[in-house]
Amino acid sequence: NAGVTQTPKFQVLKTGQSMTLQCAQDMNHNSMYWYRQDPGMGLRLIYYSASEGTTDKGEVPNGYNVSRLNKREFSLRLESAAPSQTSVYFCATKPTGSYNEQFFGPGTRLTVL
Amino acid sequence: QKEVEQNSGPLSVPEGAIASLNCTYSDRGSQSFFWYRQYSGKSPELIMSIYSNGDKEDGRFTAQLNKASQYVSLLIRDSQPSDSATYLCALNAGGTSYGKLTFGQGTILTVHP
Numbered sequence: 001n002a003g004v005t006q007t008p009k010f011q012v013l014k015t016g017q018s019m020t021l022q023c024a025q026d027m028n029h030n031s032m033y034w035y036r037q038d039p040g041m042g043l044r045l046i047y048y049s050a051s052e053g054t055t056d057k058g059e060v061p062n063g064y065n066v067s068r069l070n071k072r073e074f075s076l077r078l079e080s081a082a083p084s085q086t087s088v089y090f091c092a093t094k095p096t097g098s099y100n101e102q103f104f105g106p107g108t109r110l111t112v113l
Numbered sequence: 114q115k116e117v118e119q120n121s122g123p124l125s126v127p128e129g130a131i132a133s134l135n136c137t138y139s140d141r142g143s144q145s146f147f148w149y150r151q152y153s154g155k156s157p158e159l160i161m162s163i164y165s166n167g168d169k170e171d172g173r174f175t176a177q178l179n180k181a182s183q184y185v186s187l188l189i190r191d192s193q194p195s196d197s198a199t200y201l202c203a204l205n206a207g208g209t210s211y212g213k214l215t216f217g218q219g220t221i222l223t224v225h226p
Contacts, residue, residue, distance in 0.1 A: 031212050033212075033213070033214075040218055040219075041218055042117075042201060042216035042217050042218040042219050043157070043201070043203075043214075043216040044216070045213055045214070045215075048212075048213055050212070058213065090156055090157070094212045097212075099144075099145045099162070099164055099205075100212070101147060101159045101162055102159075102212070102214060103159075104156040104157050104158070105156060106155075106156050107155075107156050
């Protein structure tokens with residue numbers, strides 16, 4: 001039972017390159033989320049998927065796209081990376097119900113040069 | 114005003130003391146509140162959740178919620194060096210928010226022997 005997994009753990013990109021961050025969960029949760037964490041700024045929501053087949057923008061969606069491939073997988077794509085996207089990216093999942101906690105993956109540390 | 118604001122740190126307490134972490138929020142419709150602990154280089158992990166006014170205790174941790182005054186706090190009794198981490202306050206607006214969490218910027222706690 002792996003919980004929430006993210007790949008890769010680390011990545012270095014050059015400005016303008018593209019990449020996809022992968023997130024998978026085996027917890028059978030309906031909702032999945034992508035956050036970024038910058039020093040001193042807590043976590044900010046990029047995109048979320050309330051259920052399979054739906055996605056919606058969060059607080060900071062510019063420069064990103066997402067795909068909810070199936071119930072287990074939720075990917076985040078950077079089409080043309082910029083230095084401002086240097087951050088730690090966390091995927092999280094949550095079972096249905098407002099009062100339930102979110103479970104976080106281990107994170108991906110991305111540096112854009 | 115930020116949606117979720119935590120007391121500025123870093124906070125330093127001696128081993129065995131009580132650490133007090135505070136969080137204020139602006140959205141009166143917020144329904145559920147969470148405290149996450151994040152060790153350096155790791156992902157956030159839930160330590161407390163609270164939904165009703167009053168106190169909720171779990172071992173050395175006590176969460177306090179006052180919806181009228183729009184604050185939530187976390188007390189850590191008998192603080193240990195292993196409690197040294199960043200503590201993140203988060204809230205869920207409920208309703209159609211699809212479980213989205215809004216995070217504070219975090220408070221760094223250091224417990225010194």
